[in-house]
Amino acid sequence: MRTIVQALRELTARGVSCHVMHGNRDFLLGRRFCEETGAALLSDGTTIELNGQRVLLMHGDTLCTDDHAYQRLRRIVRNPLVQGVLRRLSLQQRRALAVKMRAGSRAHIGNMERAQPYIMDVNEQAVLRTFRQHRSDCLVHGHTHRPAVHHINVDGVVKTRIVLGDWYEQGSVLRWNSCGFELVTLRRG
Numbered sequence: 025m026r027t028i029v030q031a032l033r034e035l036t037a038r039g040v041s042c043h044v045m046h047g048n049r050d051f052l053l054g055r056r057f058c059e060e061t062g063a064a065l066l067s068d069g070t071t072i073e074l075n076g077q078r079v080l081l082m083h084g085d086t087l088c089t090d091d092h093a094y095q096r097l098r099r100i101v102r103n104p105l106v107q108g109v110l111r112r113l114s115l116q117q118r119r120a121l122a123v124k125m126r127a128g129s130r131a132h133i134g135n136m137e138r139a140q141p142y143i144m145d146v147n148e149q150a151v152l153r154t155f156r157q158h159r160s161d162c163l164v165h166g167h168t169h170r171p172a173v174h175h176i177n178v179d180g181v182v183k184t185r186i187v188l189g190d191w192y193e194q195g196s197v198l199r200w201n202s203c204g205f206e207l208v209t210l211r212r213g
Contacts, residue, residue, distance in 0.1 A: 029060050036062030045070070045083055047166070048129070049122065051101055052110060069158065075202050077161040080154070084165030084187070087146035087154065093132060151176065155183050162186065164198060171196045173207055 036042050042063040046053060058065055070081045085098060100106055110118065145168050154163065155178045162184040171189035175182050186207060189196035195210035 029057070032061035032063055045081065047083055048085065049125070052107060071158055071160060074162075074200055078159060079162045079164060080158045080160035082154070082163065082165040084146065084167030087150045087165065088167065089147040089150045145170065151185060152178055164188065166190070169193070171207060171209060 032042055042061070043066045044053065044057075044061075044063045045066045045068060053065065057063070066081060068083050068086070072079050072081065085094065088094060101110075110121075113121070146165075151163070154160075155176070160183070164186045166188040168187060169190035170187055171194070172187050174185040174187070176185055177183075186198060186205070188198060188207075189209065197208050197210060199206045199208060
């Protein structure tokens with residue numbers, strides 16, 4: 025973790041704007057992390073303007089409404105009381121808990137991908153509701169780690185949903201400028 029903090033500090037010290045959004049396992053990142061790295065923490069569901077388009081940035085886990093077990097766990101770990109207890113654990117205790125949670129997560133994903141793979145992806149109705157609620161032109165998210173660009177008809181208007189990949193398997197980056205966007209898969213190693 026120290027290596028990541030230092031790398032982000034070096035990046036922001038060069039004047040590069042860096043924004044971070046909570047993911048599955050880093051939900052305790054907060055003020056101290058931002059002070060140490062110079063990064064700014066984005067709320068899940070942040071809307072920005074990019075070249076005339078309203079772009080909604082999300083982690084993406086709240087779109088996976090069919091995964092009831094994950095949604096239950098998310099409600100628990102995002103509870104401020106639970107987070108307060110977790111912050112009071114020693115680093116060694118938090119690491120041990122993280123190892124157990126990762127193992128449980130891998131087992132859950134493996135079971136779901138064999139039995140009901142659709143549960144591990146976004147729910148189409150949740151995506152439509154999100155586009156309507158935020159009145160966005162484009163939605164960018166991760167969580168499912170299935171990098172792709174989807175074009176979706178929302179009330180007669182075609183919207184774009186961009187899914188970013190993970191950093192364990194392939195890595196991906198979204199490049200966006202005045203000419204448009206490009207979802208790029210990064211080579212490993």
